[in-house]
Amino acid sequence: MVASKINKEIGIISAINGPVIKGKNMSSFKMREMVTVGEKQLIGEVIVLEGDIGTVQVYEETEGLKTGEVIIPTGRPLSLKLGPGLLKNMFDGIQRPLKKIQEISPVYIPEGIGLMSIDEKKLWDTTITAKLGDVLAEGNIFGLVQETEVIQNRLMVPPNVSGTVVEVVKNGLYTIEAVLVKIQDEKKEIKELKMAQEWPVRTPRPNAYRRETLVPLITGQRVIDIFFPIAKGGTAAIPGGFGTGKTMTQHQLAKWSDADIIVYIGCGERGNEMTEVIEEFPKLLDPQSGKSIMERTVLIANTSNMPVAAREASIYTGVTIAEYYRDMGYAVALMADSTSRWAEALREISGRLEEMPAEEGYPAYLPSRIAEFYERAGSVETLGGGEGSITIIGAVSPAGGDFSEPVTENTKRFVNVFLALDKNLAYARHYPAINWLESYSGYIKILSDWYEDNVAEDCIELRNKMLELLYEENKLLEMVMLVGEDVLPDDQRWILEIAKIIKVGYLQQNAYNKEDTYVPLEKQYAMLKSIEYLYEKGREGLKLGIPTSQLKDIDIFNQFIKMKYTIPNDDLGGIDRLKDDIDRFYDKLLKKYVD
Structure with a gap:
């Protein structure tokens, strides 16, 4: 019945190889055409045509399929129904x-259930924004549906469709297949606009x-x-x-x-x-x-x-x-x-x-x-x-x-x-x-301007500086594996200490901690800026000959490791207090060495 309706020949299965089947008598089929295969009407798609022989990939299990069963064309490519309900x-x-x-089969997906999609019976509260006489082009909005509590579905004129509005329904409850607006194109043909539209999956939308x-x-x-x-x-x-x-x-x-x-x-x-x-x-x-x-x-x-x-x-x-x-x-x-x-x-x-x-x-x-x-x-x-x-x-x-x-x-x-x-x-x-x-x-x-305008002027520069420290740390670790950390000069040992904070205190993130699973950009920048502040304070001490062992204060370093948990996302005052602790510790230490 389907074949006679679209005036096409019916293919006959000649070979089955898992999800790939071959059929004869398929010269009138089209490439990428959707077909139904066998008595169960499995959904498939034509992927190869060679004269009278066609190859179809089947999107369902082919167990029980037999040669000699029919392949029926649908006249359209594999397409999606797009509308409210996705x-x-x-x-x-x-x-x-x-x-x-x-609901049909609680345990497994049965074969031959057809190409169902979004619910065609559900009623949607629809507001029509188009008015009689409006000229609508492809992509224009002609109505609105509150699809979920947070997302509004904007009903669009499908691609390659345009015209003047000649008929509009009243606002109310409609299914996705109800005709909401009728437009007349330049050829005086009437086009019906519905909530849902179909689009072939392998063709990008314009x-x-x-x-x-x-x-x-x-x-x-x-x-x-x-x-x-x-x-x-x-x-x-x-x-x-x-x-x-x-x-x-x-x-x-x-x-x-x-x-x-x-x-x-x-x-x-x-x-x-x-x-x-x-x-x-x-x-x-x-x-x-x-x-x-x-x-x-x-x-x-x-x-x-x-x-x-x-x-x-x-x-x-x-x-x-x-x-x-x-x-x-x-x-x-x-x-x-x-x-x-x-x-x-x-x-x-x-x-x-x-x-x-x-x-x-x-x-x-x-x-x-x-x-x-x-x-x-x-x-x-x-x-x-x-x-x-x-x-x-x-x-x-x-x-x-x-x-x-x-x-x-x-x-x-x-x-x-x-x-x-x-x-x-x-x-x-x-x-x-x-x-x-x-x-x-x-x-x-290309994003540097956005970061400079919306986060901080030196955000990208700071990122590059911290990344350089990590690269340097990687080289130093190779040396440490050969000769040990003790032979490294203090400035290089300080890089190792700061890199450890960057890795554990900054780059490592806990998805199960309510403060750390999501961190706003403001806090991300402030955390990294405070690590840079600690690094620079330590470098001041290195210039005075202070050894890394004295520059590293266990309490301050622990605060840096834990600040992602201890400092709330909506109150960054803790980072300022951490900087005050750094100032007190290093000012006292530097004064001791200067005196």
């Missing part, structure tokens, strides 16, 4: 709501133009905000071996970053990690609103035991949802955990397609696929004239922590922030385990 929801890799699936990324994404994590900042609308990678804290770091960024919308993609991760996200996020209070963080979050879960083809599609699902909210004028932060599992899905499907493998078995097009994904980040002028952004932060899981493997190496080419997680730091319980020697941020230069 937030507070959790989807699988092809946007099927997991809560709804659980924007007016890209803007420069001049504002940082504030995360409350000191090692990121001050040392390796991420621009709002930028790209970042968090590579690290097993147990180094990739997921925990992304959780912290999802919880505390100052983005308006969070899209979290659990791509091929273990089920227990996604369970932790599901249980933890609703309980977490959003620091911006005091409500649950789920009020502005979309979760996409495609765990390691779910179909591998859907894992490959999951990051496109996530970034398409992110673009939808970006087009409303929101700042979106997208967390992909982990892109290595996504690349492994590419590798498995490529192997089943019998494609020529490249390095470590990955397909030759791996770099271009990674680039396509990160390219969809950015700060833009929307079609409607607003400002929106997508910041993409992808975790990478190199086997054995080897950063020279293909996924990490290629990701490094396309991101501007590289937050390298270190297993030695993780094993030493130093979290976030971001290695300050291997990490970098390409946004320092």
